[in-house]
Amino acid sequence: MHLMGLDIGSTGVKAVVFTPSGEIVGSAYREYAEVYPEPGWIELRPDDVWEATRTVIGEAAGEAGGGVKALAISALGEAFTAVGEDGDFLYNTIVSPDTRATKQAESWRATLGPQQVFEITGMPLHPSFSLNKIMWLRDEMPEVHERTWKYLLWPEIVHLRLGLEPRIDHSLAGRTMAFDVVNREWSAVMLEMAQIDVSKFARPIASGEIVGELSADVAHSVGLDAGCLVVAGGHDQPMNALGAGVVREGMCVDGMGTVECITVAFDEPVLTEAMRASNYCCYPHVVPGMYATIAFNYSAGAILRWWRDLFGAEAAAEARERGIDVYEVILEDLPGEPSGLIWIPYFSGSGTPYLDPHAKGAIIGLTLDTDRKRLVKALIEGTCYELDLNVQGLAEAGVQIDRLRATGGGSRSDAWLQLKADITQTPVVRLNVSESGCLAGAILGGIALDVWDDVAEATETLVAEGDLFEPRAEMVERYARLRKVYADTWPAIREIAHRL
Numbered sequence: 001m002h003l004m005g006l007d008i009g010s011t012g013v014k015a016v017v018f019t020p021s022g023e024i025v026g027s028a029y030r031e032y033a034e035v036y037p038e039p040g041w042i043e044l045r046p047d048d049v050w051e052a053t054r055t056v057i058g059e060a061a062g063e064a065g066g067g068v069k070a071l072a073i074s075a076l077g078e079a080f081t082a083v084g085e086d087g088d089f090l091y092n093t094i095v096s097p098d099t100r101a102t103k104q105a106e107s108w109r110a111t112l113g114p115q116q117v118f119e120i121t122g123m124p125l126h127p128s129f130s131l132n133k134i135m136w137l138r139d140e141m142p143e144v145h146e147r148t149w150k151y152l153l154w155p156e157i158v159h160l161r162l163g164l165e166p167r168i169d170h171s172l173a174g175r176t177m178a179f180d181v182v183n184r185e186w187s188a189v190m191l192e193m194a195q196i197d198v199s200k201f202a203r204p205i206a207s208g209e210i211v212g213e214l215s216a217d218v219a220h221s222v223g224l225d226a227g228c229l230v231v232a233g234g235h236d237q238p239m240n241a242l243g244a245g246v247v248r249e250g251m252c253v254d255g256m257g258t259v260e261c262i263t264v265a266f267d268e269p270v271l272t273e274a275m276r277a278s279n280y281c282c283y284p285h286v287v288p289g290m291y292a293t294i295a296f297n298y299s300a301g302a303i304l305r306w307w308r309d310l311f312g313a314e315a316a317a318e319a320r321e322r323g324i325d326v327y328e329v330i331l332e333d334l335p336g337e338p339s340g341l342i343w344i345p346y347f348s349g350s351g352t353p354y355l356d357p358h359a360k361g362a363i364i365g366l367t368l369d370t371d372r373k374r375l376v377k378a379l380i381e382g383t384c385y386e387l388d389l390n391v392q393g394l395a396e397a398g399v400q401i402d403r404l405r406a407t408g409g410g411s412r413s414d415a416w417l418q419l420k421a422d423i424t425q426t427p428v429v430r431l432n433v434s435e436s437g438c439l440a441g442a443i444l445g446g447i448a449l450d451v452w453d454d455v456a457e458a459t460e461t462l463v464a465e466g467d468l469f470e471p472r473a474e475m476v477e478r479y480a481r482l483r484k485v486y487a488d489t490w491p492a493i494r495e496i497a498h499r500l
Contacts, residue, residue, distance in 0.1 A: 001451070002025060002068045004071045005435070005438030006074065006438065007441070008049065010076050010096075012052070015056040015057050018442040025065070027060050028060040033045075042094075042095050042097050042348070045093075046092060059223075061224055066225055069229065070230075076096065079153060080093065081093045082145070083151070093154070097128065099128075100133065101132035101136040106125065108125050112189070112193060118271060121174070122269065123175075123283070126355050130176035131196065152202060153172050169204070174235070181282065207232050208231060211230040214230065229448055231441075236437050238286045240408070240440065241253045241263040241285070241440075244407050246263060251405075254411075257301050257409060262296070264292065265292055266285075266290065269291045274396070278394075280397055280399075288454075295352045297390075298349060303361075304330070307330065307379060308326055311372070312330060327413070331413050334380070338475075342482075343362075344382060345383055351386075353389060356494070358497075363378065380415070382486075384419050384422075388423050403427040414467075417467075422472055428469040429466065431463060432465070443462070
């Protein structure tokens, strides 16, 4: 028996096939490009995403030799696509960092107000959330809105393309700002105020519930076996948390992907003013009955990819010659001492705690002796300083973190993890699983097939802590002053950045 997890992200999609013991027996990955039609607009071509998704499903299943009995999907939050009644795409996928709906997001201040919106939806006011962008489409592209049968997030699109009724899980529904996170249903209040009919959304379903079973024809078309179960997965950050064993209150994972995100689990919804004031959300976890909050930086791995594409030609050539990953070359032989630079990683606006869609990136402290390796060190430091802001912000909101369980592509770098420990003054541990989002899909599929009784049994079997990176006293002391400089920098330059 094999179990597949599918992870649809903002820059690529990965399918991984696991055995019930956690062994990876098949995997495939495809990238796709974001498009930027207007300043502040960020989209994906849905045909590109679907073609990449269909391809990796077949390649991973083929590498595993077939026998995939269940599939569950982890996907980027908020990103939705207008779909016609015939299943055709009517417009590009609009992704989370897209800031076109600023006016619609701000309109809630004059109606329900920020705190009431937060108490219903668990989301702070921000243009990233799906409902605000759907309001924008209604206002600015009424011909698209009128033709739209459903506004679907990516798991529902995959369900539809696999011949099943599209169903949205509670965690992804929570990312739309149209979902009542306490009662776990579409919010009549939010939709009435937004003047959006509930019929435009897929029916909600709990993560781990069965969406449907693939027919022989559909299964064959994507390289799966007839009868394969499709099981509801969830938003990529709670899925990453499940795959990292974050199944009890207070546990935390640091997902180091395109977006870097801390995900912390709760037993009950936490909808306090302190949480909202720091822009920390609260929405359903993919673990039954639990809730999660996230603190995030939109531009972590994305900036490293930007560096690779613009300045990494020499590193790419060396990587090909040595037969290793280009990021290994970029991140090796970094200076041992702090760079002395401040790199603000707001290349797609800022995430928490500022949640400023108009934020811009900056590099401060450049001199004529600044070389390439020192710049890369500053880039990585900037992501760590930003993480530190959120560790401190969560603590002030009453959420304590005693260690960070690191997953994702960035977690393969010892240098990055050690910097993270030194700057945040928090132990960082690498897990024995790197594909935690896909593993969560395998876990939910396995539970549906009675491989495990529940998530606790599955994660105890599959997830273990590995290398531990403790804060080094000498480096903690050297970074103490720079942490404060970083915390002061964005408030000091915000007005200037907003004028650009």
